[in-house]
Amino acid sequence: MSQSYETLLLSTDELGICTLTINRPDKMNALNNQVFEELDAALTHIIENDAIKGLIVTGAGDKAFVAGADISELNTLKEEEAVTLSLRGQRVFQKLEDLTIPAIAAVNGYALGGGCELAMACHIRIASSNALLGLPEVSLGLIPGYGGTQRLPLQVGKAKALELTLSGRFVKADEAQNIGLVNQVAENSALEASYDLMKAMMKQGPLALKNVLLATKEAGKDSGYESEANLFGDLYNTADFKEGTTAFLEKRKPTFTGK
Ligand code: COA
Numbered sequence: 001m002s003q004s005y006e007t008l009l010l011s012t013d014e015l016g017i018c019t020l021t022i023n024r025p026d027k028m029n030a031l032n033n034q035v036f037e038e039l040d041a042a043l044t045h046i047i048e049n050d051a052i053k054g055l056i057v058t059g060a061g062d063k064a065f066v067a068g069a070d071i072s073e074l075n076t077l078k079e080e081e082a083v084t085l086s087l088r089g090q091r092v093f094q095k096l097e098d099l100t101i102p103a104i105a106a107v108n109g110y111a112l113g114g115g116c117e118l119a120m121a122c123h124i125r126i127a128s129s130n131a132l133l134g135l136p137e138v139s140l141g142l143i144p145g146y147g148g149t150q151r152l153p154l155q156v157g158k159a160k161a162l163e164l165t166l167s168g169r170f171v172k173a174d175e176a177q178n179i180g181l182v183n184q185v186a187e188n189s190a191l192e193a194s195y196d197l198m199k200a201m202m203k204q205g206p207l208a209l210k211n212v213l214l215a216t217k218e219a220g221k222d223s224g225y226e227s228e229a230n231l232f233g234d235l236y237n238t239a240d241f242k243e244g245t246t247a248f249l250e251k252r253k254p255t256f257t258g259k
Helices: 033-048 080-097 114-121 138-139 147-155 158-167 173-178 190-204 206-217 224-236 239-251
Strands: 002-004 009-013 017-022 056-061 064-066 102-109 110-113 124-127 132-134
Touching: 002 017, 002 110, 009 033, 017 158, 017 190, 056 064, 056 190, 064 102, 064 114, 080 224, 102 114, 110 114, 114 147, 124 147, 124 158, 124 190, 132 173, 138 147, 138 224, 147 158, 147 224, 206 239, 224 239
Parallel strands: 017 056, 056 102, 064 110, 102 124, 110 132
Antiparallel strands: 009 017
């Protein structure tokens, strides 16, 4: 199955793993208006398509994941337009974070500004050894506008987030892993390592994956433990729960149907 976009490549394999590639390699995959519109549409397609069970987001070429918002579009905006642009970016990235299938960012090079924010909106990040991540907006006289000031502190703690956001400093892959910004640094390709991890997830019960994502969204909220109990209980009505526990007792591998 494939969809056609001008700035994205989207393809889904037989396991239901969809790879979404931001495809403006001559502009370091910078996020312009068209990318955002197409990303929004692609996420709707992914949400509505039950055959898609996992998402990997990456950038075209071997230099950049995404080198940020398209600066040529940023510098002509007026205040109100800038607020609208920020709100749209936040909404589209929230739509990505709210997916109820796993989303992994294969960070294959520069992930700067909006690119780092895009990676942080994915549930998991795997970096190539040449990856460089950062929020350099202050160097443009701006602040991150697509959720970066909110998500980075959750990833790395407030003090480290402020250090990076106030200095605009880039971190290499190893440091990004040490501070918890990326989950792992791939020995070879970030895309391959992301695919391997996603394949392991695809063997699990899809409804359980969904409920892990829903429950984890509530982490840190007052309602978190209650949500976890309800989402745990929900699964008792599913065929996947019966299959998973029966297969264990029968010493065989489960065959999940997502029902
Ligand atoms: N917006 C628009 N265009 C961008 C871009 C961005 N965020 N990042 C890179 N590009 C474009 C460059 O303008 C250049 O286009 P051109 O060939 O038409 O001149 C092309 O991508 C290649 O980039 P270049 O700067 O020549 O590559 P490099 O290897 O020397 O440097 C970067 C790579 C990523 C370090 C550098 O492009 C950069 O600093 N980009 C901006 C990063 C940033 O501030 N992002 C936050 C934005 S909010």
